[in-house]
Amino acid sequence: MKNITILGAGRSASSLINYLIERAPKNGWHITVGEYNLELAKEKTKGLDCASAIFFDVHDEKQRQQVVQKADIIISMLPAYMHTMIARECVQYGKHMLTASYVSKEMEELHEEAQKKGVLLLNEIGLDPGIDHMSAMKMIEQAKSNGYELEAFESFTGGLLAPESENNPWKYKFTWNPRNVVIAGHGGAVKFRHNGRYKYIPYHKLFRRTELIDIEGYGRFEGYANRDSLSYVDKYGLQGIPTIYRGTLRRPGFCRAWDAFVQLGATDDSYIMEGSEDMTYRDFINSFLAYNAHDSVELKLMYYLKLDQDSDVIEKLHSLNIFSNTKVGIKNATPAQILQKILEESWTLDPNDKDMIVMHHKVKYKKEGELYLHTADMVIQGEDAIETAMSKTVGLPIAVATELLLEGKISLTGVQIPVKKEIYLPVLDKLEPMGVRFIEKEVKLASELPVM
Numbered sequence: 001m002k003n004i005t006i007l008g009a010g011r012s013a014s015s016l017i018n019y020l021i022e023r024a025p026k027n028g029w030h031i032t033v034g035e036y037n038l039e040l041a042k043e044k045t046k047g048l049d050c051a052s053a054i055f056f057d058v059h060d061e062k063q064r065q066q067v068v069q070k071a072d073i074i075i076s077m078l079p080a081y082m083h084t085m086i087a088r089e090c091v092q093y094g095k096h097m098l099t100a101s102y103v104s105k106e107m108e109e110l111h112e113e114a115q116k117k118g119v120l121l122l123n124e125i126g127l128d129p130g131i132d133h134m135s136a137m138k139m140i141e142q143a144k145s146n147g148y149e150l151e152a153f154e155s156f157t158g159g160l161l162a163p164e165s166e167n168n169p170w171k172y173k174f175t176w177n178p179r180n181v182v183i184a185g186h187g188g189a190v191k192f193r194h195n196g197r198y199k200y201i202p203y204h205k206l207f208r209r210t211e212l213i214d215i216e217g218y219g220r221f222e223g224y225a226n227r228d229s230l231s232y233v234d235k236y237g238l239q240g241i242p243t244i245y246r247g248t249l250r251r252p253g254f255c256r257a258w259d260a261f262v263q264l265g266a267t268d269d270s271y272i273m274e275g276s277e278d279m280t281y282r283d284f285i286n287s288f289l290a291y292n293a294h295d296s297v298e299l300k301l302m303y304y305l306k307l308d309q310d311s312d313v314i315e316k317l318h319s320l321n322i323f324s325n326t327k328v329g330i331k332n333a334t335p336a337q338i339l340q341k342i343l344e345e346s347w348t349l350d351p352n353d354k355d356m357i358v359m360h361h362k363v364k365y366k367k368e369g370e371l372y373l374h375t376a377d378m379v380i381q382g383e384d385a386i387e388t389a390m391s392k393t394v395g396l397p398i399a400v401a402t403e404l405l406l407e408g409k410i411s412l413t414g415v416q417i418p419v420k421k422e423i424y425l426p427v428l429d430k431l432e433p434m435g436v437r438f439i440e441k442e443v444k445l446a447s448e449l450p451v452m
Contacts, residue, residue, distance in 0.1 A: 351384060
C-alpha cells in the first residue's frame with residue numbers, strides 16, 4: 001500500500017483530496033490528511049477506510065519527522081513559507097514532495113542533495129504557477145518544433161466570479177489568498193519586454209497601465225502586469241524573444257477603482273498604524289487625507305483622487321462600507337491588514353456563489369515569412385463556494401502529478417517545476433477530460449509597425 005500524506009486541508013485542497021480519495025481503493029493508496037484544525041481534516045476525509053485525519057503542527061519537529069517517515073509521498077498545501085521545513089525532512093528520509101507554491105531560494109538550495117537522494121521536490125504544480133507553465137510550454141515547444149521564429153509571448157490569468165455571481169460593483173470576490181490581492185504589485189518596479197525594449201512600471205502607476213482582452217463567450221477583461229515577466233525567459237526557453245509579458249485579469253473598471261487605494265496608501269504593509277484597534281473604517285480612510293474641518297471624508301476623498309460624485313469609482317468604494325463607523329478591531333495593524341479586513345467583509349463568497357478561472361495565452365511567430373498569432377483560452381467555473389474552480393485548478397494538477405509519480409511515469413529528481421515534457425504533457429492529457437482544456441486559434445496578422 002502506498003501512503004500519500006496531504007498537509008493542509010484548506011479550501012484549495014478540496015479537489016485534490018477528493019481526487020485521490022476516489023482513486024485510493026482501486027490503486028491501493030491510503031490518504032492521510034494532516035491539519036492543525038483536526039475537525040476540518042475529518043470533514044475532508046469523510047470517515048472513509050482509505051483515508052485518515054490527523055492533527056498536524058508543522059512546528060513540531062518530532063511529529064514532522066514521524067509524519068514524513070510514514071509517507072511515500074508528501075503533498076504540502078501549507079502556507080508557502082512552511083514548505084522548506086517539510087522539504088528538508090523529505091530529502092533526509094528519501095520521500096518525494098509536491099507543492100503548488102513558487103520555488104523559494106531556500107527550496108532551490110535543496111536541489112543537489114535531493115538529486116543525490118533520488119528525491120523529487122516538484123513545485124509550482126497548481127494553477128498559476130502550474131497550468132500556466134504547462135500550457136505555455138506546450139504552445140512554445142510546438143512553435144519551436146515547427147521551426148517558427150518566436151516574436152512574442154503574453155500570458156494572463158485571473159481568479160474571478162462567474163457571470164451569474166458578479167453581484168457587486170467590482171464584479172470580484174476573494175477566491176484565493178486575500179493578502180496576495182491586497183499587496184499585489186509591491187516589491188519594486190514591474191518588468192517586461194516589448195518589441196525588444198525593456199519596460200518598467202512603478203507600483204504607483206501599475207493599475208493605470210492595463211490591457212483589454214476579449215474572451216469569446218465571456219466578454220471583456222482587463223489585465224495588469226505581473227511583477228517580473230523577465231524571470232520567465234529562462235524558465236520557458238525564450239532567450240532573445242522581443243516581447244514577453246505576464247499579467248493578471250480582472251473585469252474592466254476594477255483596476256481604476258483599486259488604484260484609489262494605491263494612491264491613498266491603503267495597500268502599504270510596511271508600517272503599523274497607531275491606535276488601529278479603536279480606529280473606524282471612516283477614520284482609516286480619513287487618516288490618509290488632508291485636515292479640513294469643514295469637508296466630509298467623502299468630499300475630501302473625491303478632491304484628493306479628482307473624482308466626480310457620480311463616478312463609478314465612488315460607487316465601488318461606497319459598496320465596501322469604507323465610510324462606516326465599524327471598528328477595525330486589529331491591534332498594531334498595517335494599512336494593508338486593515339484594508340484586507342474591510343474587503344473580506346464584502347468580498348467573501350456566499351454559499352451559492354460560483355467562481356471562475358480565466359487563462360489567456362498569446363504566442364506570435366513568423367511562419368514562412370508571415371506573422372501569425374496563436375491564442376489559447378481556458379475558462380473554468382466552480383460549482384459553489386466550496387467546490388470552486390480555484391480549488392479544482394490548483395488541486396487537480398498536484399493530484400494528477402502524484403498519480404503519475406506513483407505509477408513510475410515521472411523519473412525526474414531534485415527541485416523541479418513542470419516545464420519539462422515528462423511532466424507537462426501527461427499532466428495536461430489527464431486534466432483535459434476533467435474540463436481543464438484550452439480553446440486554441442491561429443490567425444494570420446497584418447504586418448506590424450514596431451511600438452517604441
